[in-house]
Amino acid sequence: MSEKIRPVRKAVLPVAGLGTRLLPATKAMPKEMLTIVDRPLIQMAIEEARQAGIEEFIFVMSAGKDVLLRHFECPDALMEMLEKRNKIEHMQKVQESSVPDGAIKTASQDIALGLGHAIWCAKDLVGDEPFAIILPDDTVRHPQSCLAQMMDAYNQSGGNVVATCIVDPQDVSKYGILDLFSRDGNMVGIKGLVEKPKAENAPSDMAIFGRYILQPEIFAYLDRHETGAGGEIQLTDAMVHLIHDQPFYGFVFEGERLDCGHEVGFVKAQIAYALDKDSISQEIADYMMEKLREYHAETMATQSPKSRQEAA
Numbered sequence: 001m002s003e004k005i006r007p008v009r010k011a012v013l014p015v016a017g018l019g020t021r022l023l024p025a026t027k028a029m030p031k032e033m034l035t036i037v038d039r040p041l042i043q044m045a046i047e048e049a050r051q052a053g054i055e056e057f058i059f060v061m062s063a064g065k066d067v068l069l070r071h072f073e074c075p076d077a078l079m080e081m082l083e084k085r086n087k088i089e090h091m092q093k094v095q096e097s098s099v100p101d102g103a104i105k106t107a108s109q110d111i112a113l114g115l116g117h118a119i120w121c122a123k124d125l126v127g128d129e130p131f132a133i134i135l136p137d138d139t140v141r142h143p144q145s146c147l148a149q150m151m152d153a154y155n156q157s158g159g160n161v162v163a164t165c166i167v168d169p170q171d172v173s174k175y176g177i178l179d180l181f182s183r184d185g186n187m188v189g190i191k192g193l194v195e196k197p198k199a200e201n202a203p204s205d206m207a208i209f210g211r212y213i214l215q216p217e218i219f220a221y222l223d224r225h226e227t228g229a230g231g232e233i234q235l236t237d238a239m240v241h242l243i244h245d246q247p248f249y250g251f252v253f254e255g256e257r258l259d260c261g262h263e264v265g266f267v268k269a270q271i272a273y274a275l276d277k278d279s280i281s282q283e284i285a286d287y288m289m290e291k292l293r294e295y296h297a298e299t300m301a302t303q304s305p306k307s308r309q310e311a312a
Contacts, residue, residue: 014118016062048145114232135210142255159247163211175207
């Protein structure tokens, strides 16, 4: 690795949101504690960060989310009970879901003023060094985590790197969209960003995915607390300024992108990861086939003869 490229040791995880898209499940439980098969989203995010070499995790939190911190503890009473019952495999799972003391730091975001504001809240804990950002709602199904893929690219390019993927043109208004000027393999050169543009105004169909590697100079622009789309302090707007000062790249990651922050994406993630787990995959596949046959039969039964003929 070039001496000019500073290593990334810290990751910021904005976890202060209310998770309104998944109500009522998130009424009393943080959305980051919702599980995909047997692992909560926040644990999946930490595992991804660890695979990328991250050593310190900064949670930007709001009130009532202390359970996120407790999840990464290794309770003595629980471990003693599991040991007495000879639940060795369960003990291992608890240990693997824990992190060393002091590895998690917290910053408060009492008022939801946007992603840019959430990242700004971590400024003092990040300090003067490059850092990663992981949005736990989003996950990528691939043997090498999305952030680990990005870190390999960053260690060659330096600068700022954001994960990107192609989205349907009708969905560009939901994302920050890249304005590109070059492409070399998985790396694309970025000359601009537009937050949630209308389809006719979008500079491309490549959206920012919830993974970033940014230089600390981003905080100089976040300090301004400028509001953008939706009246919020947008991280995208600060990055637009930084693009004029430093190299900025998009990284086209490999793997299946799953947005777990809404109903359809959450269910898709359950299916995908369940089929990846050898101990349950066959039973899940058999059950899905049975349900699909039932669904097809019920659908055909409610259709008109003409519709059935056309479907056949």
